[in-house]
Amino acid sequence: MSRLADTPLSVLDLAPIREGGTIADTFGESVALARLTERLGFTRYWLAEHHSIEGIASAATAVLIGHIAGATERIRVGSGGIMLPNHAPLVVAEQFGTLETLYPGRIDLGLGRAPGSDGPTMAAMRRDPYAGVEDFPQRLAELQGYLDDARPGQRVRAVPGQGTKVPLWLLGSSDFSARLAAREGLPFAFAAQFAPAQLFDALELYRDNFRPSAVLAAPHAMVGLPVIAAESDLQADYLASTARRKFLGMIRGQRSKALPPVEALDWSPREQAQVEQFLGAAVIGGPETVREGLERFLKLTGADELMLNTDVYAAEDRLRSYEIVNEIWRS
Numbered sequence: 072m073s074r075l076a077d078t079p080l081s082v083l084d085l086a087p088i089r090e091g092g093t094i095a096d097t098f099g100e101s102v103a104l105a106r107l108t109e110r111l112g113f114t115r116y117w118l119a120e121h122h123s124i125e126g127i128a129s130a131a132t133a134v135l136i137g138h139i140a141g142a143t144e145r146i147r148v149g150s151g152g153i154m155l156p157n158h159a160p161l162v163v164a165e166q167f168g169t170l171e172t173l174y175p176g177r178i179d180l181g182l183g184r185a186p187g188s189d190g191p192t193m194a195a196m197r198r199d200p201y202a203g204v205e206d207f208p209q210r211l212a213e214l215q216g217y218l219d220d221a222r223p224g225q226r227v228r229a230v231p232g233q234g235t236k237v238p239l240w241l242l243g244s245s246d247f248s249a250r251l252a253a254r255e256g257l258p259f260a261f262a263a264q265f266a267p268a269q270l271f272d273a274l275e276l277y278r279d280n281f282r283p284s285a286v287l288a289a290p291h292a293m294v295g296l297p298v299i300a301a302e303s304d305l306q307a308d309y310l311a312s313t314a315r316r317k318f319l320g321m322i323r324g325q326r327s328k329a330l331p332p333v334e335a336l337d338w339s340p341r342e343q344a345q346v347e348q349f350l351g352a353a354v355i356g357g358p359e360t361v362r363e364g365l366e367r368f369l370k371l372t373g374a375d376e377l378m379l380n381t382d383v384y385a386a387e388d389r390l391r392s393y394e395i396v397n398e399i400w401r402s
Contacts, residue, residue, distance in 0.1 A: 074369040081115035082108050083380040086129035090328040097128045100386040102142045109146035111397040117151030123192040126328040133166040140174040149179025152242040164217035168232025181240040249273040256284020264295040264380040267352035293376035297353040300395035304356040311355045314382040318349040331384045362399045
């Protein structure tokens with residue numbers, strides 16, 4: 072029996088800015104992808120918070136979520152995620168309470184701990200680059216208080232926000248958020264799209280330590296992973312050079328906009344190994360290779376949902392990748 076056929080699929084859009092393209096192009100391409108994947112029956116469309124990164128246009132994440140939600144009708148739209156230590160929980164509650172009021176039953180609030188930026192950018196956001204994230208559980212509890220029904224005597228309320236009960240997800244690439252999600256009885260999303268090393272340990276910790284809550288009776292794990300589907304294995308591998316060039320640039324301290332695919336990369340064996348670590352969970356290939364890869368991944372992880380990130384240069388290749396995945400999923 073096919074696990075894939077019974078598994079909800081979703082989209083993670085990092086709002087990539089292409090070399091030779093504009094930010095306006097990026098936003099238009101995100102709308103086109105959201106409309107396509109909604110039509111194909113995907114469950115969620117999430118955007119991630121990043122700041123001061125030349126090739127990513129999703130810094131104002133809540134604004135972009137509203138734009139995508141307004142351009143679609145049914146698909147759930149949310150954050151993958153909002154980096155909670157960057158913001159006052161009250162402000163996050165107000166933003167997502169507003170979104171939930173505008174698009175009822177369609178908004179997700181995924182939360183992470185990372186800054187989504189470097190030290191100088193953190194300082195510009197008034198976040199102490201040297202401060203830890205030990206207060207993340209307290210920030211989470213405060214945010215929950217602003218989204219739940221108001222408590223007697225509660226002096227500060229999120230308006231809009233209070234009582235909207237926007238669904239919360241904890242995101243992570245290590246065991247911290249896995250443990251916290253288990254303790255709080257929240258759904259958990261693991262970021263294997265760029266940091267797969269601790270995937271299996273985190274999922275095991277989450278499931279073994281899960282405590283049922285008012286929002287979730289049993290553990291629910293979604294896994295993000297890179298997927299590039301094309302007409303053939305050769306074509307998919309060629310398109311994947313854009314993602315490889317991105318991670319190679321990160322290793323070299325040279326972030327850039329999304330670069331066109333190339334036939335070969337000029338990298339050392341060490342750099343190649345480092346790039347392959349970032350893409351360790353990637354499923355790249357023609358239809359049959361992708362089918363086998365997704366089925367194998369589901370068997371190994373037992374993921375309840377998959378959130379796919381397709382990092383290619385041309386918008387038409389990204390759309391086609393999701394169409395091919397849909398053809399596999401529905402067959």
